[in-house]
Amino acid sequence: MKKIPVGILGATGMVGQRFVSLLENHPWFDVVCLAASPQSAGKTYAAAVANRWRLSTSIPNYAKKMKVYAVEYDLSTIAKEVRLVFCALDMEKDAIKALEIAYAEQGVAVVSNNSAHRWTSDVPMIMPEINPEHTDLIHAQRKRRGWDQGLIIVKPNCSLQSYIPIIKALALFNPTKIEVTTLQAISGAGKTFTSWPEMLDNCNPYISGEEEKTEKEPLKILGTIGKDVVKLAKKPRISATCIRVAVADGHMASVAVKFVKKPTMQQVVSAVTRYKNPIRALHLPTAPDPFIRYFAEDNRPQTNLDRDLGEGMTIACGRFREDPLFDWKFISLSHNTIRGAAGGAILTAELLKAKKLI
Ligand SMILES: NC(=O)c1ccc[n+]([C@@H]2O[C@H](COP(=O)([O-])OP(=O)(O)OC[C@H]3O[C@@H](n4cnc5c(N)ncnc54)[C@H](OP(=O)(O)O)[C@@H]3O)[C@@H](O)[C@H]2O)c1
Numbered sequence: 001m002k003k004i005p006v007g008i009l010g011a012t013g014m015v016g017q018r019f020v021s022l023l024e025n026h027p028w029f030d031v032v033c034l035a036a037s038p039q040s041a042g043k044t045y046a047a048a049v050a051n052r053w054r055l056s057t058s059i060p061n062y063a064k065k066m067k068v069y070a071v072e073y074d075l076s077t078i079a080k081e082v083r084l085v086f087c088a089l090d091m092e093k094d095a096i097k098a099l100e101i102a103y104a105e106q107g108v109a110v111v112s113n114n115s116a117h118r119w120t121s122d123v124p125m126i127m128p129e130i131n132p133e134h135t136d137l138i139h140a141q142r143k144r145r146g147w148d149q150g151l152i153i154v155k156p157n158c159s160l161q162s163y164i165p166i167i168k169a170l171a172l173f174n175p176t177k178i179e180v181t182t183l184q185a186i187s188g189a190g191k192t193f194t195s196w197p198e199m200l201d202n203c204n205p206y207i208s209g210e211e212e213k214t215e216k217e218p219l220k221i222l223g224t225i226g227k228d229v230v231k232l233a234k235k236p237r238i239s240a241t242c243i244r245v246a247v248a249d250g251h252m253a254s255v256a257v258k259f260v261k262k263p264t265m266q267q268v269v270s271a272v273t274r275y276k277n278p279i280r281a282l283h284l285p286t287a288p289d290p291f292i293r294y295f296a297e298d299n300r301p302q303t304n305l306d307r308d309l310g311e312g313m314t315i316a317c318g319r320f321r322e323d324p325l326f327d328w329k330f331i332s333l334s335h336n337t338i339r340g341a342a343g344g345a346i347l348t349a350e351l352l353k354a355k356k357l358i
Pocket residue numbers: 009010011012013014015016035036037038039040041071072088089090091113114115157158187188189190191336337340341
């Protein structure tokens with residue numbers, strides 16, 4: 001099979017480096033283009049990330065000598081070389097919005113980690129194992145915007161990917177109210193302990209914009225497809241507190257849920273362990289099996305033991321116990337730069353290919 005040529009916008013950053021690493025030897029995608037800011041453009045990738053390669057694995061050989069393009073200046077050159085770009089830029093939102101549209105107008109499929117288009121009405125926000133049917137919106141998006149080949153699809157914020165899968169698995173019992181506290185790794189801010197030493201031995205109670213995203217984005221993911229927009233779910237109502245903690249990678253969530261019909265413990269465990277993963281039959285290359293891993297042990301999931309389950313794509317959960325104010329509470333965990341960013345975007349692109357949208 002001929003591989004699909006892809007590019008990475010923001011290839012030099014924390015999430016971009018994950019893309020470069022995860023896409024090495026991908027069976028369907030071939031990275032032909034790496035791009036970043038004018039400050040990195042023109043350098044080899046190895047030179048552009050010298051002294052700021054943040055992963056524990058080394059820079060993949062295929063990428064070292066590739067020339068880094070400028071995301072904006074080289075747009076038309078990049079668009080001629082690729083069929084799809086993964087966007088991991090950190091720029092001003094309006095600039096990203098305009099750039100993603102410009103790439104799609106040139107016939108490129110844009111799979112974005114950025115929040116710029118998450119609330120654009122004809123742009124689906126996807127977690128592949130939860131709402132793969134929302135990709136159907138792409139047909140209306142293309143028709144409305146006059147795009148034959150281009151498209152824009154986005155991933156949700158990393159903070160909610162650890163707990164929304166569990167809520168979806170429990171949807172049968174009609175969750176109405178959620179209180180969630182997230183404990184988020186410093187890589188979520190593009191940092192390491194070297195670049196952010198103040199976070200050693202520390203918790204920071206404020207992450208700009210994170211609580212709003214954690215409360216609102218689930219309503220789009222759990223919504224239904226209307227004629228040419230997503231109709232937002234009305235429930236559950238969510239209250240979120242997001243805290244930065246002294247952890248390198250992995251976002252944990254402590255969640256309490258109220259249901260219309262309170263399930264028994266046996267029903268909870270059965271719903272979580274037998275979640276009917278809607279994309280399982282597609283056998284996508286990076287889809288984890290299982291999607292959700294349940295732990296019965298009281299001291300699991302733990303961040304550094306469980307964030308890499310399923311190559312960082314599995315959602316771990318446990319500590320289900322009855323709650324005196326809500327019905328049930330639990331702990332869940334996901335890898336923020338893999339499942340919550342680059343890995344989740346790659347799985348989304350695989351879904352687009354399986355659905356013949358690219
Ligand atoms: N980290 C996570 O866990 C996570 C999870 C989900 C989503 N996200 C989202 O993913 C995006 C990237 O996050 P990150 O943590 O990887 O950020 P980062 O490490 O700061 O990297 C930012 C990237 O954007 C590029 N860039 C910055 N300004 C630019 C400009 N004016 N023109 C072109 N390129 C520019 C940088 O290129 P240079 O190196 O050349 O400056 C770099 O490649 C953000 O929108 C973030 O919200 C992050």
